[in-house]
Each structure stands twice: as structure tokens, then as C-alpha cells.
Amino acid sequence: MKVFTIAGEPSGDKLGGAMMAGLKTLCPDVTFDGVGGPLMQAEGLVSRFPMDELSVMGLAEILPKYRALKARIREMADAIIATQPDVLITIDSPDFCLRVAKSVKAKSNIRIVHYVAPTVWAWRAGRAAKMAQHIDHVLALFPFEPPYMQAAGMDCDFVGHPVVAEPVATQVEAEALGQGTVVLVLPGSRKGEVGRLAERFGVAVQQIAAQVPDAMFVIPTTSGVYDLVQEKTSDWNVPVTILPPDSPDKAGWFKRADVALAASGTVSLELAANGTPMVIAYDMAWLSRIIISRMLLVDTVTLVNLVSDNRVIPEFIGKNCVPSDIADAVVSVLDDPSGQNQAMTITMERLGRGGEAPGLRAARAVLNRIAS
Numbered sequence: 001m002k003v004f005t006i007a008g009e010p011s012g013d014k015l016g017g018a019m020m021a022g023l024k025t026l027c028p029d030v031t032f033d034g035v036g037g038p039l040m041q042a043e044g045l046v047s048r049f050p051m052d053e054l055s056v057m058g059l060a061e062i063l064p065k066y067r068a069l070k071a072r073i074r075e076m077a078d079a080i081i082a083t084q085p086d087v088l089i090t091i092d093s094p095d096f097c098l099r100v101a102k103s104v105k106a107k108s109n110i111r112i113v114h115y116v117a118p119t120v121w122a123w124r125a126g127r128a129a130k131m132a133q134h135i136d137h138v139l140a141l142f143p144f145e146p147p148y149m150q151a152a153g154m155d156c157d158f159v160g161h162p163v164v165a166e167p168v169a170t171q172v173e174a175e176a177l178g179q180g181t182v183v184l185v186l187p188g189s190r191k192g193e194v195g196r197l198a199e200r201f202g203v204a205v206q207q208i209a210a211q212v213p214d215a216m217f218v219i220p221t222t223s224g225v226y227d228l229v230q231e232k233t234s235d236w237n238v239p240v241t242i243l244p245p246d247s248p249d250k251a252g253w254f255k256r257a258d259v260a261l262a263a264s265g266t267v268s269l270e271l272a273a274n275g276t277p278m279v280i281a282y283d284m285a286w287l288s289r290i291i292i293s294r295m296l297l298v299d300t301v302t303l304v305n306l307v308s309d310n311r312v313i314p315e316f317i318g319k320n321c322v323p324s325d326i327a328d329a330v331v332s333v334l335d336d337p338s339g340q341n342q343a344m345t346i347t348m349e350r351l352g353r354g355g356e357a358p359g360l361r362a363a364r365a366v367l368n369r370i371a372s
Contacts, residue, residue, distance in 0.1 A: 001027050004085035005034040005045070006076060006100060008054035008093030013037030015115055015162060016091050018359025019366075020045065026363050033083060035076070048079065054096050069096065077103035080110065087370060092116040098131065105134035113366055115139040117156065120148050123295040128152035137369050139362050142307060143350050157365035160352030163269040165359070167251065174255035181215045183208060183330065184257035184276065185240070186267050187229065189222045193263050196283055198232035200323045201261060204281075207327035208261075209238045212334060218257065219243065220250050259333050261326065264317065268304045269351070272344035277337035278304075279329045280315040293318060307350050308343040 003023065007016045017039030023030045024043065032044050037051040053065075053072065077100050080088055088110055090097035101112045117140040120128045129152045131138075137155040140146055141162075149156035185205060187197045205217055217238060221229050223245040233240050243250055254274045262268060264282035271278045280302045284292070300306060302313045314329040316322065333340070352358060 001030045002083065002085040003030055003032050003034075003087055003089060004080050004083065005032060005036065005040070005089040005091065006093075006097055007036045007040060007051060007091040008096050009051070010037060012091040012093055012116075013039045013051060015359070015362075016040040016045075016089075017043050018162065018165070018357065019089070019091075019115065019362040020359075022357070022360035022363030023366070025360065026367055033079075033085065048076075054093060072096075073099045073103065076100045077107070080104050081108050084108075085110065087111045087113060087366060089113045089115060089366065094118060098134070102134045111136050111370065113137040113139060113369075115362065116141060117145040117149055121145065122298050122301070123292060125297065128154075137366070139365060141351075141358075142303075144306070155369055157361075157369075159361040159365055160355065160358035161269065162358050163266070163273050164348060164351050164353040164355075165357050166270070166273060168274050169251040169255040171255070173252045177249060177252050177256045181212055181334065182253070182257045183212075183215050183217050183334075184253060184260035184262070184271075185217055185219045186260060186262035187219070187232075188263040189225060189265070189267075191225055191228055193282075194225050194228050194232060196285075197263055197281070197321075198229070200283070200321060200326070201281070202233065202236040202238075203323035204261065204326040204330070205236055205238050205240075207324060208330050211327070211331050217241065218253050220247070220253060221245055259330055259337065261330055264301050264315070266303065268302050268313065269347070272304050272347045273353075275341070275344055277333050277340045277344075278313055279326060279333060280313055280317075281321050281326050282315075282317050283321040284318070304340075304343055304347045308346040310343045310346070312339050312343045 005016055007013045013036050016036050020043035035047050035051055036045045090101055104110055112135050114135045117138050118127045128148055132153040135154055138149045140156055140158045143158045146156040146158055187201045188194045209215055217240045219240055220243045226245055229242055257276050260271050260276050260278040262278055262280055264280050302315050305311050305313050316326050
């Protein structure tokens with residue numbers, strides 16, 4: 001069996017590596033071609049070019065590389081058609097991957113699977129119908145997504161979210177980090193997010209510290225924002241512990257924290273996996289705020305709220321991202337975190353915790369649809 005697969009960023013590489021391992025388990029004679037990072041390469045992929053070339057986000061970053069990216073799209077489509085794999089599996093990175101898929105489908109009958117459904121349940125619902133013109137099968141991370149994809153005419157299987165397969169620290173490891181009240185502060189994993197949120201998070205942290213004198217504030221970081229976080233927190237006037245990206249204690253602090261103040265995103269699922277109560281806050285550029293607020297189809301952007309079908313996680317989005325309100329919510333959750341426990345447990349169960357690993361489920365779904 002020949003599989004051509006493309007991932008464009010580290011999160012896709014993680015999904016791809018786990019899926020490839022699953023395919024090797026279920027179909028030992030499988031071979032791989034395409035583009036991926038170190039995790040996919042560890043499973044046997046010889047990447048046709050460095051995945052980093054595709055890891056660009058935002059108009060300012062994409063424009064200088066537009067011609068090069070278009071050339072890579074043509075190159076990938078030509079390679080796929082020339083090698084005639086049994087299946088093409090594109091992983092997230094829709095701006096690149098779906099363009100490759102469109103070109104391949106226009107010139108061949110190769111089966112195309114896309115891993116990670118677009119968030120049509122949140123905004124831009126028309127994307128599903130456009131995808132259906134050249135995607136045969138979608139692998140979904142959330143259990144409520146298949147009906148949206150199926151309604152547009154695509155096969156779709158919920159295969160579980162990778163967060164359920166991520167290791168978490170033990171209670172012993174968490175307690176080894178010390179005693180006292182711990183507030184985890186997560187202002188984002190991208191520079192734009194940190195730039196917009198750091199000042200407001202800082203004001204909120206100072207107000208929390210005034211109400212909870214024994215609170216300790218810990219900030220895990222990613223490689224792209226470590227220096228910026230150090231810069232932006234230098235005037236917070238509250239002692240903070242900034243964890244470097246490679247800190248061996250990161251998992252322990254996620255487990256040890258009594259509450260987290262976090263930017264919106266998948267980090268809410270990481271917190272739920274650790275049973276850590278949270279408050280979510282987020283803002284964006286003013287134009288994006290106006291456009292997205294008019295297009296948004298859901299009443300909450302917090303994934304734990306959506307998956308659990310509950311609204312117990314406080315969130316402060318856009319114009320509501322006000323430091324005093326955020327601080328009051330964090331203190332309130334510290335006083336009584338029990339209200340979130342059930343929602344976090346339900347979320348992990350619905351995302352696949354305790355069941356077959358998502359990578360293996362994804363592989364099985366691909367093979368089952370091909371066989372049928």
C-alpha cells in the first residue's frame with residue numbers, strides 16, 4: 001500500500017506521525033511519500049522538502065513566500081499524480097493542503113483524505129461544501145463534527161483528539177513542585193497573541209495577587225515567544241516564574257496549578273486533561289474582532305464548553321477581555337473550582353480518553369473506507 005501524506009506544521013506532524021504508526025500496525029507493507037517533520041520522518045517518511053517551508057501564518061508572512069508556495073503546490077500535485085498512491089492524506093494546513101488536493105482531484109481519481117475538519121460549526125460554514133468538491137473523507141478531532149462534513153457530501157469519521165494520548169504528570173510529580181496557590185498564566189503561543197494579551201493579563205495578575213497574597217504565578221512558554229514573554233512581563237510588578245520551552249517541569253505545573261488564566265485555543269483541552277480549572281480570555285485586532293463577531297455561529301469559543309455541551313468555563317472574549325472582570329473570575333474559580341470538574345471529565349471522555357489511541361483510530365478509519 002502506498003500513502004502520500006502532507007503536513008505543514010508541528011501539530012500536523014504530530015498527528016501524522018501517530019497515524020503513520022497506526023497504519024504500520026494495521027498494514028505492515030505500507031510505504032510513505034510526501035512532506036512531514038521529524039515525527040513523521042521517524043515513522044519512515046523521507047520528506048521531499050523541509051516541512052518548515054510550509055509553516056507560515058498571516059498575510060505579512062505569506063506574501064513574501066507566495067510564489068514559492070505556489071510552486072510547491074504544483075510540485076506536490078505533480079508528484080502525487082505521477083506516483084499514483086492508494087490514498088493522499090493531507091493534514092491540517094488548509095491553505096496549502098486543500099490547494100494541493102484541488103489540483104490532484106482535477107486531474108485524477110486518487111482518493112483524498114483530509115485530517116482535521118475545518119471549524120465550520122464556528123464560522124464560515126460554506127467551507128465544507130467547497131472542500132467536498134475535492135475531498136472524499138475527513139478525519140475529525142471532535143465528536144460533533146461528522147454531521148457537518150457528511151451534510152456537505154464527504155465521508156467523515158471522528159477519530160479522537162490527540163490530547164487524550166498526551167502524557168500527564170502524576171500527582172506525586174506535581175506535589176514535588178511545592179505548596180501554596182499556583183496560578184498558571186498562558187498568554188498564547190504566538191507573538192501576536194502575547195503582544196495583544198500580555199498587558200491585560202498583567203493587570204489581571206496584579207489584581208489577583210492583591211486578593212490572593214500567597215498566589216504563585218507560573219508562565220509556560222513555547223520557543224517562539226519565550227523572549228517576548230520575558231519582555232512583556234518585566235513590568236508586571238508581581239513575581240512570576242517563566243518556564244523555558246524545554247522545561248522538564250512543564251507537565252508538572254499543568255497538573256499542580258490550582259487555576260489557569262489562558263488564551264483561547266486548544267490549551268483549554270490540555271488543562272482539562274490535567275483536571276486544572278480555568279478562565280479563558282482572548283482578544284484580536286479590532287478589524288478581525290468585528291468581522292469574526294459577525295460571522296461567529298456559536299455562543300462560546302472555549303472547546304471544553306463546546307465538547308461538554310456546557311458553559312461552566314468563564315470566558316472573556318473581544319470587548320469583554322477586561323482585566324478586572326478576568327481577575328474576579330479567577331479568584332471565584334479559586335474559591336470554588338468544583339463546578340468545572342464534571343465538564344472537564346466529560347470532555348476527555350468524549351474526545352476518546354480510555355479508548356483506542358487517536359492515531360490508530362485514524363489509520364483504521366482510512367483503511368476501512370478504502371476497503372468499502
